[in-house]
Amino acid sequence: MTGVILGIIPPNIRPIIVALVASLALIAADAVLNADDIRISVTVSNRASTDGFTRDVVEEFFLYDINQIVRTKSLVQPPVIRNSGSKTIVAVIADALSLNNFTAAVQASLGIDMAQVTATLSSEQGRTGFVLVGWSPSSGEFDFTLHGTDTGIRELLRTAALRTMQHIDPYQTLLYRIGNNPDAEERRRIIEGLEQAIDDPDLLNDRQRRGLLRNLTGIVHLLNGDLASAARDFTETVRIEPTLAVGYNNLAFVLVQKDRFTDAIATVQRALGPEPATSRPELLGSLHSVWGVAAWGMGDTVVAEEQLRTAIAYTPLAPGPHLYLAGMLHRMGRHEEAAKEHALGNADLSFFQELPEVANLYFWMSPDRNVPLTRRSEPPPDPSIQSAPPH
Secondary structure, rough: OHHHHHHHHOHHHHHHHHHHHHHHHHHHHHHHHHHHHEEEEEEEHHHHHHHHHHHHHHHHHHHHHHHHOOOOOOOOOOOEEOOOOOOHHHHHHHHOOOOHHHHHHHHHOOOOEEEEEEHHHHHHOEEEEEEEEEOOOOOEEEHHHHHHHOHHHHHHHHHHHHHHHHHHOOHHHHHHHHHHHOHHHHHHHHHHHHHHHHOOOHHOOOOHHHHHHHHHHHHHHHOOHHHHHHHHHHHHHHOOOOOHHHHHHHHHHHHOOOOOOHHHHOOOOOOOOOOOOOOOOHHHHHHHHHHHHHHHOOOOOOHHHHHHHHHHHHHOOOHHHHHHHHHHHHHOOOHHHHHHHHHHHHHHHOOOOOOOOOHHHOOOOOOOOOOOOOOOOOOOOHHHOOOOOOO
């Protein structure tokens, strides 16, 4: 059919028609591929602009604060944030063809809804206000108004970004709050918000999201040093969604922390076989690390070394497996090998990113008994992990 149509088109304009059709196809694909984008537009009153907070300055600060939340490393892909002026290459093609509304039309026809945010900063009679209206697939329409305090406009924009993302992506916002070293009161508020989210009737059939939220309550309980509550939450995570490898990983981590090494290994094995519950290298590396430390705690150094080297193969830039292996080799008297692994682990610390959903990427493990829970931001509790020099 295409050949017949091209046959009746004059040869000199056929390349133009083909290029146009190809461009339309690209724009349609762009509409689907960028369905998770968030469009943000910011305006600033004349009075606020004269105070130095121009539209460009306010938008830059606001987008920076939102992206700090979005960039929190997660097991769930966060949305892409663009201001109203940002365009993909394909969108530029659409503009050149005077089809700048084509992407939106395609998305509407496919039932794809993008989050939209419009914000205004104003300053009247010495009082600063930030008015925001928006819509997101997760929460529908939302709006709020914030007024400036003694903390100034910069802090006002940070608060506005947090409130905005709570509507657009509540899960990612919770991750950011957890990873931002919350104090005891903030941890209490996070747990309260998590419990409300888990009980939301709209999530009743969304087992994966409920499982991930329950997993986060366990992480916050770990931050509180409450191993019993954390173990209960991670067990519940697995019950809610048996395919969530992170639940097995974190439960096994708690079991290692409670010196129940055999149970920890059995829990890891449930996640790894016969078909692994995950294909993500970070999680596979974490699972094998837990197995390795648990085997080390049982005195089975052969299995421990095998598992830790497997963890390294999955996540070669993760410092944990290198440092655990260095500590074990040092205790075994294999000091030269230990020094090499120790150096690799320390070199990788600069690349390390906490993953708040995964306990052993957030806390240290130890093969010894009665060791207190220690954050990864602190030195490891095992002296052999901290230093493994040549003999």
